Amino acid sequence: MGMLTTLTAWLSGRATGQELAKLDTEDLGALARDVGLSADQLMQLSAHGKTAGEELPRLMLALGLAPEKTERIDPTIMRDMIIVCSGCKLKHHCRRDIHCGWAPVVQRYCPNAYTIRSLFRERYELVLPRSRVDC
Template identity: 55%
Template sequence: MAPSSNSMEALMGLMTTITRWRSDRKAGHELTSLDADELGALARDVGLSPDLLTRLTARGAGGGGELPRLLRAGGIVPERIGRTHPDVMRDMSIVCAGCLVARRCRRDLDRGWAPVVQRYCPNTETIKALQAERCHVVS
């Protein structure tokens, strides 16, 4: 008997999750295997402190994935911000990737509660400034 498409989708999702987890662990291990000078050089190359680079790497490849969702929910096109204000987008991405309440944010966004997220999001003031600058989606 052939497996159903639902069970195949679940299996593929599980395999994707495992692959991502292994990749994230490998990246974290590679970073922790660097000595202090190498870590410092790498951090300088990407414009971060060694501590922040380590914390961001620990979150894995999905770290900061909530930001585009939050921006879109507020009527902002993330790609446009990336083109018009690349430094602002980079800074907001770093803040988001290092955020300690990402799980809560993701859950609230899944529920459609973007206004609730803006009550505790460390990027809220920047998002409001972008909205005021009319970086909205053109209707």
């Protein structure tokens, strides 16, 4: 099971970060390591509720990127993008724009836009080699 799936399933089973606050430092650290985060990152994600970061996979799919493949190739990038997405203040706009088929518009305000563009470049550079110009 991938980190994204694990984290989403774990967050969906929690009402708030109150359960985390009851854990001692050692248990919190162990739980955070299990999902590939620091204790602070885990607390931050849980503070944003059950739907923290759920817009990211939807946006990626709408833009033609496979979140599962990105997670498999570089789980650190996916983890960081989820953390950024979970803290975004424009979730309502993002959800609406994705739902309306305006995913490219989301990149105007998405805090993950730079990383998403980088993923596109990597994807197409692997498929279409850069042309060489000999002068």
